[in-house]
Amino acid sequence: MSILEYNGAAMIAMAGDECIAIAADRRLGVQYQTVSCEFQKLFQINDKTFVGLAGLATDVQTVAQTLKFRNDLYELREDRKMTPKVFSSQLSALLYEKRFGPFFVEPIVAGLDASNKPYLSGMDLIGAPCFPDDYVVSGTCTANLHGMCETLYRPGLGPDELFETISQALLAGVDRDALSGWGAIVHVITKDGVTTRELKGRMD
Amino acid sequence: MDSVLAIRYKDGCVIAADQTNARSVLAYQHNLDKVTELGKHTAMGVSGPNADMVNFSEYISKNMALYEAMNHGSKLSVNAQAHYVRSVLAEALRKGPYQVNLMLGGYDEKTKEANLYFLDYLASMQKVNFGCQGYAGAFCLSIMDREWKEDMTKEEALDVIDHCIGELGKRFVIAQPNFIVKVVDKDGVTVSKFGADPNDN
Numbered sequence: 027m028s029i030l031e032y033n034g035a036a037m038i039a040m041a042g043d044e045c046i047a048i049a050a051d052r053r054l055g056v057q058y059q060t061v062s063c064e065f066q067k068l069f070q071i072n073d074k075t076f077v078g079l080a081g082l083a084t085d086v087q088t089v090a091q092t093l094k095f096r097n098d099l100y101e102l103r104e105d106r107k108m109t110p111k112v113f114s115s116q117l118s119a120l121l122y123e124k125r126f127g128p129f130f131v132e133p134i135v136a137g138l139d140a141s142n143k144p145y146l147s148g149m150d151l152i153g154a155p156c157f158p159d160d161y162v163v164s165g166t167c168t169a170n171l172h173g174m175c176e177t178l179y180r181p182g183l184g185p186d187e188l189f190e191t192i193s194q195a196l197l198a199g200v201d202r203d204a205l206s207g208w209g210a211i212v213h214v215i216t217k218d219g220v221t222t223r224e225l226k227g228r229m230d
Numbered sequence: 231m232d233s234v235l236a237i238r239y240k241d242g243c244v245i246a247a248d249q250t251n252a253r254s255v256l257a258y259q260h261n262l263d264k265v266t267e268l269g270k271h272t273a274m275g276v277s278g279p280n281a282d283m284v285n286f287s288e289y290i291s292k293n294m295a296l297y298e299a300m301n302h303g304s305k306l307s308v309n310a311q312a313h314y315v316r317s318v319l320a321e322a323l324r325k326g327p328y329q330v331n332l333m334l335g336g337y338d339e340k341t342k343e344a345n346l347y348f349l350d351y352l353a354s355m356q357k358v359n360f361g362c363q364g365y366a367g368a369f370c371l372s373i374m375d376r377e378w379k380e381d382m383t384k385e386e387a388l389d390v391i392d393h394c395i396g397e398l399g400k401r402f403v404i405a406q407p408n409f410i411v412k413v414v415d416k417d418g419v420t421v422s423k424f425g426a427d428p429n430d431n
Contacts, residue, residue: 032352033354054354054356056350059367059368059371061348061356061358061361062348062356062358064356064357065356082352082354083352083354083356084319084320084323084350084352084353084354087316087320087353087354087355088320088353127324
């Protein structure tokens with residue numbers, strides 16, 4: 027089993043009409059044994075930026091702590107919040123620094139920029155980014171998630187419709203993957219704030 | 231081949247571990263204590279090669295004592311202790327990893343809450359209600375899933391541990407004749423029972 031599949035993960039971020047949604051499963055496993063259904067993989071950086079970290083759990087936690095530190099330092103020095111674009115660049119640089127001994131995480135970044143326009147990025151474990159307009163996925167069932175997102179996604183969805191779309195895509199995607207699932211959480215970010223909901227899915 | 235079992239109940243945690251010290255086909259001893267005390271209100275059950283288990287446990291417990299000594303007796307919360315253990319494991323991971331898997335459990339005086347953490351050798355950490363390390367998980371997690379409930383009493387938790395130990399004795403191919411069971415609560419860490427006295431040398 028590849029090291030990126032040791033713990034299991036599935037996540038999606040989607041762009042809507044002046045809103046974004048980011049969703050992830052909650053399983054922490056040790057190969058095929060499930061240890062917990064409450065493992066956190068989505069991290070809020072500031073009001074308008076979220077990062078999802080899929081991959082080896084220890085590196086998810088180490089990278090999340092490092093990103094929080096870097097963000098806090100940025101805010102102290104610059105006296106302003108990091109935009110999602112800057113955050114994504116910082117994360118990419120952080121990962122490439124470890125080019126020959128990488129963090130085994132494949133992150134997705136989702137946020138709203140200064141004019142509340144959605145921003146998405148996804149990168150591999152050494153920080154190679156892409157910046158799609160519609161959705162990004164990561165985890166152990168990316169093929170499933172791509173199929174679901176490609177089918178269900180439409181541009182310009184409002185927060186409630188976006189929530190429904192991303193939830194259905196995630197739940198259907200993880201149900202065909204043994205290593206992900208066991209609970210799911212969705213954050214929807216608009217200019218007015220963040221709404222967090224937990225999904226009731228199959229616990230197997 | 232070590233088994234570590236742990237359950238969080240209303241006012242504390244029960245941590246149990248087998249007492250066998252073995253390598254390859256040789257068993258060195260059957261009275262090893264694998265549950266290390268960290269300060270008064272926390273304990274961790276550690277599995278792995280004896281060298282790493284002892285070195286790591288002593289390093290952590292001495293650093294906890296140092297913190298208390300340097301900070302006028304102020305104690306770390308269980309959450310802080312677990313994060314510290316994770317940081318030691320994470321830093322060592324890409325230098326010279328400690329091959330230890332552990333269950334860290336304790337009772338927080340301030341919040342009057344019991345907390346239990348699962349940590350593996352890669353430094354993945356998760357707060358849990360119950361957990362196992364080693365092959366024991368394959369047999370015991372489903373028992374704990376079924377029998378754990380919110381606000382259990384100490385007796386109920388000890389019953390579940392006994393049920394798990396019984397199951398391992400019956401169905402696990404590796405014979406683990408002795409288990410040591412410790413309880414961590416507001417009164418500190420007490421040995422509930424052991425198969426063989428660790429001090430008997």
